[in-house]
Amino acid sequence: MWYDVDFKKLAILLLPTALRKAKVVAFAQALLSPIADLHYSWKQKRIADWYKIEHTGQVCYLRKVLNDALDVSERRIYISDGNAFPRKYIYTRAENKPVFLGKMFIYQNSEYTNTGVDFIVYAPTEIMATKINELNALITYYKLASKRYKVQPI
Template sequence: MRFNYQVCSLEYRLNDAFDPLERRIYISKAVLYEGVYLYTKAEDDAQHGKTKWLHNESDPIYLRTKDELYSDYDFTVNIPSTPINMYQLRAEIDFYKLPTKRYQIIIIP
């Protein structure tokens, strides 16, 4: 499952309060990609062949940056670029979210 009742409840409340007609406010995960474990040469098993070469060693391919794998936030609230009172929006989010969760607000075009 990609979301639970808390996400649905918060999205529903924010859309009712700030964007009742078009309902463009949505919540997404802050971390976009899951980490991929890469084996070192010492961990490689010759019998099972864990090593898979995507490219040669002189021209490596970088899978993800550190910022794409880790985030300081637990979720992101995406809002449209319409005039919204940010203080009231933050108050609504803080009232409905769990106390241990951190979030960021991103304005989408």
């Protein structure tokens, strides 16, 4: 590709043939070593940027990014849909609606429909204890702006 440059070879090729002696070649390569280091760091940044471009907020890509960054060997982080329980209301006698409650469960406010989270990220407890900020930063970077999430320990 156009960005793959071998600066050691370039230093030799740009010298006139009469000056291609060991000391002159070493001097030319020493002069080009800061540029080679800068080029190497640019290539690493380019690879990191392409990684960010290629991965989106889809569940499969988000799970891959989280496992690549935080749980490389065991890949235990996974994502599921958020809870969306319908709300149950208790009516007064004046409203002339049924008051019978039946069997009810009490949920957190974030678990109800249209007020809760859109997806839940399940992560091992050791990752949550040590790298919770990095986990939240990665999720926030890759998720869509309108989506809400919650992190739960496994």
